[in-house]
Amino acid sequence: MATAPETLLRTPLYDLHVKLGARIVPFAGFEMPVQYPTGILTEHNWTRSSAGLFDVSHMGQALLVGPDHATTARAIEKLVPGDVAGLAPGRIRYTQITNPEGGIIDDLMITRPAAPGDDGKLGIVVNASRKHVDYAWLSGHLPKGVTLEPIEDRALVALQGPKAAQVLARYCTKVADMAFMSAAQAEFDGVACAVARSGYTGEDGYEISVAADKVEAMVETLLADPEVKPIGLGARDSLRLEAGLCLYGHDIDEETSPVEADLVWSIGKKRRSEGGFTGAERITREIAEGPKRKRVGIRPEGRAPARENTVVINEEGRAIGLVTSGGFGPTVNGPVAMGYVETAYAAPGTKINLVVRDKPMPAQVVALPFTPHNYKR
Amino acid sequence: MSKHYTKEHEWISIAGDIATIGITNHAQEQLGDVVFVELPAIGKAVTKGGDAAVVESVKAASEVYAPVSGEVVEVNKDLEGDPALVNREAEGAAWFMKVKLKDKAELADLMDKAAYDKFVAAQ
Incomplete structure (x- = not known):
């Protein structure tokens, strides 16, 4: 019996990628840009010297919601080895979801929102290829009173490179002074967004979560700056490899432990x-x-x-x-x-x-x- | 001098009994930035369809199969120091190897430019 061809998803920036001349490939169930016309080497070097813009909307964004920080942190700490209870408001932690054998189900970022009104919430960003596995695991293992709420209506873009801060500061106030691995609510040209100073390239930079219907305008604005060029998955991979960062399914998986992975x-x-x-x-x-x-x-x-x-x-x-x-x-x-x-x-x-x-x-x-x-x- | 093409995106230029072999411009476009080329040893006997060289882009390694059988008599040393030449001049200065043909009849299976262009367009 033939299996039905997999239906690939598209991010809200798909049409823009095509317009920019991207070569599109299937990746983790999405049609994603692997490179733009200038090619991977040029994109890689541009990111190291200026600012590269990446569509990472395929990644899984979700909230863990509980009554207060201590309760939500205690719940997720049963499933990850990272220190979440001690996370200050507005700070981000890199950790792993581990299985009973000590292998890695996924690696992820956990953010404690800065706003007091968000007490009890934690934002997570997980790998696209593991999203469904993660969500099922988390939903099945969180205690009563703490819930997983996947966010499906937001895009995620990363602006990475030594000029990322000066570029983003033109549109978002406050971001230039943010510490590495911190997060803040901001406005990009008046549009609400969540900004994290983090990334996957080894460079300074940001990851910006914004409503799916607002992301194209934001990206067009950023790409109009001479310092910014769009970067595909090909250069994302060479950048993270040089930075020594793990790619799930390759450098870490359900067999490897965080200790073996030098994490x-x-x-x-x-x-x-x-x-x-x-x-x-x-x-x-x-x-x-x-x-x-x-x-x-x-x-x-x-x-x-x-x-x-x-x-x-x-x-x-x-x-x-x-x-x-x-x-x-x-x-x-x-x-x-x-x-x-x-x-x-x-x-x-x-x-x-x-x-x-x-x-x-x-x-x-x-x-x-x-x-x-x-x-x- | 005649020029031929394969479905594996190689070009073969024939002068006497010497075939100069490279990859097509279409092939280099598909590969993207070439970062390494491994060439055969001089004197190596290659067989049609067998391994002859390796071309690596940032993303992946691709085998280059011998489009004809024969003995490798020369390789393009320029590609070792400047693999990106393949991206700039795939069908000229970035030839890979010269092979002394063993059997000219093998050329009959190859495509001419018009047939190759049609083949690429249909892909």
Whole structure:
């Protein structure tokens, strides 16, 4: 029996992408721009030097709603290892939804709104590819009195790069002084929006949530600025790879733990000792004893990129790991990769080999990120 | 000198018994920014339809299959230092390799420019 072709969704910016000459590809159930006519390299370099505009409306935006912050935070803290209770109003936390085996169901951002009237609410942004899994898991595991409310009528765009702050400040007051990983309600040319100083490129920048029917005008305004160009998923991937950031389904999944993924920094200190979250048994044990394998940066010595699923071998030829993301880093101007290796090989400087087209290719384990983060301090 | 094309988006230019092989302009447009080209060793015997080279864009690696059988007699060293030449001059300066033809009859299976353009337009 033939399966029905999947019906792809479109974001509110689809027509604009087409008008801008984007190459459209299916991604996580959406028709998304992978690149615009200038190409991935140009878009990547533009974002590192000026300001790039990304449509990330395919991602899942939702609210967790409870009676007060303590109650809502306690509810979500049973499902994530991050410190949410200690989140100050207007601050954002990166964490993971974990399964009982300590694997990662998804990684996400949790925002505690700044407005006192929003006490008890937490905003979340999850991966497009995991939205349905996440929502089902959260709905099934939140206690009575705390509910998940998916937001379907808002778009999300990211403005990223060293000039993002000066550009956005032309239309939104207050945003220039926002701290990294903070959020605020703002108005963009009089239109209400929620602004977060965060992103997925390693650069300073913002993610802006706005009503779906207002986003096109906002994006057209931003693109009219000479500092801003539209950026597709291709450059989004090379930017985040150079920044050492995980892509769900590649660098992290239901098997990998946050400890193996080298995300222990995102687990609250108190939470490490107290546990009390799904999968805590494995995660706290791995923190104490060290994981069997670890996510590392990998720098091939030659010019040939090593792609996802490339086998990593040691100098004796034994398989010791796997590349989970790999390609060409335009800012590094060479191939870059990340992947998992046995912990004994995880120290920066360790010589390894990558099996590319049946031939061993020399490479080295390196510290992440490949390009220094340029976040607002 | 005659020029031929394959459904795998390669061009083959014939001078005597030497075939100069590259990828078409359409192929480079589809690939996007080329960041690495792996060329065969000189002297390597390639077989029609077998692996001959690899071209990598930012996004992905693509195999280049030999459109004809023969022996590799020259490769384009310029592509090692400047892979983006493939984007700029796919059907000229960015040729990949020269192959000494083993069997000229294999050329009969290839398309001419008009047939290739029609093939691309139909895709």
